[in-house]
Amino acid sequence: MKLKFTLTSIVMITVLTSTLFVFADDEEHEEHESVATVGKTPGVASVDNEMYAKECSACHFAYQAGLLPKRSWEKLMTGLEDHFGENAELSIEMQAELTQYLAENAADNSLDKIPMKFMRGLSEAETPLRITEIPYMKREHREMSKQMVTENPDVKSLSYCDKCHTRAAVGSYSEREIKIPGFKNWDDD
Ligand code: HEC
Numbered sequence: 001m002k003l004k005f006t007l008t009s010i011v012m013i014t015v016l017t018s019t020l021f022v023f024a025d026d027e028e029h030e031e032h033e034s035v036a037t038v039g040k041t042p043g044v045a046s047v048d049n050e051m052y053a054k055e056c057s058a059c060h061f062a063y064q065a066g067l068l069p070k071r072s073w074e075k076l077m078t079g080l081e082d083h084f085g086e087n088a089e090l091s092i093e094m095q096a097e098l099t100q101y102l103a104e105n106a107a108d109n110s111l112d113k114i115p116m117k118f119m120r121g122l123s124e125a126e127t128p129l130r131i132t133e134i135p136y137m138k139r140e141h142r143e144m145s146k147q148m149v150t151e152n153p154d155v156k157s158l159s160y161c162d163k164c165h166t167r168a169a170v171g172s173y174s175e176r177e178i179k180i181p182g183f184k185n186w187d188d189d
C-alpha cells in the first residue's frame with residue numbers, strides 16, 4: 001500500500017515537472033530563437049520550387065507552403081479560375097505539380113516554428129483559403145489599426161505580408177524585422 005502510494009507520487013511528480021520543463025523550454029527557446037533567427041533558420045521554410053515562385057508571385061509574393069495546411073492548398077488549387085476575384089488559372093499539368101509541391105510542404109507536414117503555431121490553433125474541421133483567417137494570424141495582427149493596414153495605400157490588406165515583414169520572402173517573420181510603411185518602427189515603443 002505504502003509502496004504503491006510512493007510510486008504513484010513519483011509518477012505524478014515526474015509528469016508535473018516534465019510539463020513545467022516543457023513550458024520553460026518553450027519560452028526560453030523562443031527568446032533564443034528571435035536572436036538566432038536573423039539571417040539563419042527562418043520561421044517557415046522558404047520557397048524552393050521555381051515554377052511556384054514564378055507562377056504564384058504575379059499579384060502577391062509567393063506565400064510559403066508552410067503557411068497553410070494541405071487541405072487548404074488542395075482546395076485553393078482547384079479554384080484558380082476564380083481566385084479571390086482574379087483568374088489565376090494554370091494548365092492541368094502545372095496545377096498538378098504545384099498542388100503536389102504545396103501539399104508536401106504544407107503546414108501540417110512541417111516542423112518549422114510558424115507552421116507549428118498556425119496548426120496548433122486551427123480546428124481540423126476548418127479549411128481556410130486564406131492564411132489571414134488562421135486564428136494565430138488574427139491574434140498576432142489585432143493590435144494594428146485600419147490606418148496601418150486596409151487604409152494604408154502602401155499595404156492595402158493583410159495579405160501583402162512582405163509590405164511589413166521585410167524578410168517575408170525568405171520565410172522570416174520575426175518582430176524585429178517589421179516595418180509598416182508610413183509608420184515608425186514597430187519595435188521602438
Ligand atoms: C492574377 C493575380 C493572382 C495570381 C496569379 C495568384 N493570386 Fe493569389 N491572390 C490574388 C488576390 C487578388 C488575392 C486576395 C488579396 C487580398 O485579399 O487583398 C490572393 C490571395 C491569395 C491567398 C490568400 C492570402 C490571404 O489573404 O491570406 C493565397 C494563399 C494565394 N493567393 C495563393 C496563390 C497561389 C498558390 C497562386 C499560384 C497558383 C496564386 N495565389 C496566384 C491574386 C492572384
Ligand code: HEC
Binds near residue numbers: 131
Ligand atoms: C500591415 C503590416 C503587416 C502585414 C501586411 C502582415 N503583418 Fe504579420 N505582423 C505585423 C506586426 C506589427 C506583427 C507583430 C504583432 C506583435 O506586436 O506581436 C506581426 C506578427 C506576425 C507574426 C508573429 C511573429 C512571431 O514571431 O510569432 C507572424 C507569423 C506574421 N506576422 C505573419 C504574417 C503573414 C504570413 C502575413 C501575410 C499573410 C502578415 N504577417 C502580414 C504586421 C503585418
